[in-house]
Amino acid sequence: MPAKVLVTREIPEAGLRTLREAGFDVTVLSEAPPAREELLEAAEGAEGVLSTVTETIDGEFMEAAGDGLKVVANMAVGYDNVDLGAAGRGASSSPTPRRPRRDHGRRRVHAPARRGAAPRGGRAGPARGPVGVVGPEALHGPGRVGKRLGVVGLGRIGKAVARRARGFGMEVVYYNRSRKPEAERELGARRMELGELLETSDFVSVHTPLTEEAHHLIGAEELGRMKPRAVLVNTSRGPVVDEAALADALEAGNIFAAGLDVYEEEPKVHPKLLERENVVLAPHIGSGSIETRDKMAVLAAENIRAVLMGEPPKSPVEE
The missing domain is CATH 3.40.50.720 (NAD(P)-binding Rossmann-like Domain)
Incomplete structure (x- = not known):
């Protein structure tokens, strides 16, 4: 069975293509941002999660995902929406190009x-x-x-x-x-x-x-x-x-x-x-170019692909 990857909201197609070409079963939530209940329900069984700053990835989320969760990749500059203690079983990345x-x-x-x-x-x-x-x-x-x-x-x-x-x-x-x-x-x-x-x-x-x-x-x-x-x-x-x-x-x-x-x-x-x-x-548009958002999505996806294929993440967060 292909690994399930949850993408918590719509992201640039370049990132989704990276995940799909790796053979993963990709679920993308359409509501932006998703309701908490929908997010927790969708997390069940996910081995990889690609999130953005609008979603809280905490202990409750990890518990909903289950023991199979291996990696969380955050498509953002920071990662304050991710509880690194709860995410310790995997990796949380911060992949914004400079x-x-x-x-x-x-x-x-x-x-x-x-x-x-x-x-x-x-x-x-x-x-x-x-x-x-x-x-x-x-x-x-x-x-x-x-x-x-x-x-x-x-x-x-x-x-x-x-x-x-x-x-x-x-x-x-x-x-x-x-x-x-x-x-x-x-x-x-x-x-x-x-x-x-x-x-x-x-x-x-x-x-x-x-x-x-x-x-x-x-x-x-x-x-x-x-x-x-x-x-x-x-x-x-x-x-x-x-x-x-x-x-x-x-x-x-x-x-x-x-x-x-x-x-x-x-x-x-x-x-x-x-x-x-x-x-x-300004409405939080520091990374708001087409090229940059594509790179952010691809790098987050590559972090997930690497971990689920048994390799180290490309941009791990150092606590």
């Missing part, structure tokens, strides 16, 4: 610095756009040349954003649990404690994974330490930043602007943030 997300992080730095009003002004036209749209002080903000970028979480994406920042003549400092000597040599970056980074950086870009310690890592106290003309960017996970505190900081003028691609309760956005002209909001 380029689109790091480029998206760079754009999130640029757009809030221009107050994010240009797109609205362009659609509305000068007569109905933001106040003073044709004046010398319209849509302006802090430049990047010679400014300091503080990177919170210097993993592969954080390093890629830092490289691009260096191309704009920015100084790079970073906060990370451990030092990154190679990155320091390559980028001329300096490691700082989080408080000092926030107090001295002109732009702060967040790239840390979501863990218990990282929940609300950037809250009211941390925002209060930032410069009044500083820009905060979060393309990691929504709960790393306290949205309510961020909305208050933007409203009070404690920081200049923010750019967000992720939210605490996706797809919901804090209503105060929706009202702000000095925040740029």
